[in-house]
Amino acid sequence: MGLPALHPTVIRAAYLVASILFILGIRQLSSPRSARRGNLTAGAGMLLALIVTLLDRQILSYELIFAAVVLGSAVGAISARRVAMTDMPQMVALFNGSGGGAAALVSTLEFVHLSRVSPAVPLDSGISILLGALIGAISFTGSIIAWGKLQGVMFEGAVTYPGQKVVNSLLLLAIIALFVLVLTGTGGMPAFVAFLGCCALLGVLAVVPIGGGDMPVVISLLNSFTGLATAATGFALHNTVLIISGTLVGASGTLLTILMCKAMNRPITNVLFGAFGSGAAAGAAGGRAADLAGKSVREVSVEDTATLLAYAENVIVVPGYGLAVAQAQHTVRELADLLKARHVSVKYAIHPVAGRMPGHMNVLLAEANVPYEELFDLDQINSEFERADVALVVGANDVVNPAARTDTSSPIYGMPILDADKAKHIVILKRSMKPGFAGIENELFYDDKAMMLFGDAKDSLAKLVSAVKSM
């Protein structure tokens, strides 16, 4: 098959245009109105970059490329169409892992290519190749483990084992030693393969001990890793579009990682190495929780809750991941519609870590046709709780725990929370009195203004809907 080869200058110019389209595309994501156009803009940039690459004279045979592209596109398209919005974090983790894996393999082939020319690979290309392989491999296996945790098929919760730190340190030392060995040209291909293997193992061991509730941080960080791996391959291949787009993604992932850590008030090192939600953390909360042991919670009936909601002026819904688990997004919107018809103002207060990835809860509610004008983040909504007649807490726990403000011994102390306790009435929809992922008792449930409506969130909401309807 012979396609006409393009002049390298034309290809570079096309890469420049593609980079501009990526930047413009991300910029259009700054408003929900233009966001979809932004994604299409970035997609157009991608298409352009891919087409001119096919016309690069470095490419000698096309059959395998076309076969792999068709196969990969089919897999990608089918998974993208089928995935449920609740499973979005897993999906993003898998796509992210594919990108990381691709970057690691591209680095490997570039290494093979260069070491064919001379056993001592040039220093600058060598470093880029090794970094691409390192970050790409970590991202690949780390993403797969993250997928497994989120999907609930493996390593659920924070898995720890004795000697963890020793094993990780030894692995890190091995990686550094192999890095030097490959770079000096003494190790050759066997050393490179060993290096790749150690990096892949590090990805597994780094993510395995991290609990499910910390996944928003992990996913953001892995996203940034794959971006940087892509940028590193760009350095190795001296390809500007790879450098620019990889770096953009690296910046995005880093920024989201920082935001997520801030939202939990925990330094990134603590998320990665702290094994939060394990026995030690929960035990530390013992002191204050014991004070609550003597207190009892107040239960409320569906009818009373319905009356409270129907005659309120301002209602703020605080959705947590429990809402998504119960698949109750549509029911909560139905309830909100009924209340709005009765001229009750309904707003949603979304904590940054309400879902399993940054912004996840917004997507889940958008899917249930909740208008985005009703979705508010922490800073926008917290001042409004004082004026709210009812705060309806659905499947949320740690993000409304006042201990984060007051109890210095609590593991979540200092975490920014939604001020649901400032509302005139607090109704908490909850399955049981089981604590949240952090294993911490919630004082809010024992608040004098708080009422518990026990049961499955979707069930309770459906009962509320029919109770409000019949009023």
Added chain:
Amino acid sequence: MIDSLLNDATIFILAIFIGFEIISKVPVILHTPLMSGTNAIHGIVLVGAMLVLGGAHGTLAHVVGFVAVFLGAVNVVGGFLVTDRMLLMFTKKGPKP
């Protein structure tokens, strides 16, 4: 060698600044689409994968390159489609009539 490295490094550093600049303007509500959209953008590594597979020698290199292109294609196509699906939910309804 130093010249081309400096060129690449210049682009890299400038891209960091642009990246932080434009991404900090994305509202919290769109953070999931932002992540999956940028996720699709790093699928640009498919460009690198096509280049190395197109110039590969030997069976093993072809296999590795094939897998790289496959993974890259999954990343690009899946990433853009799933982002579009999500953004459609945000754009199809403006303020309620």
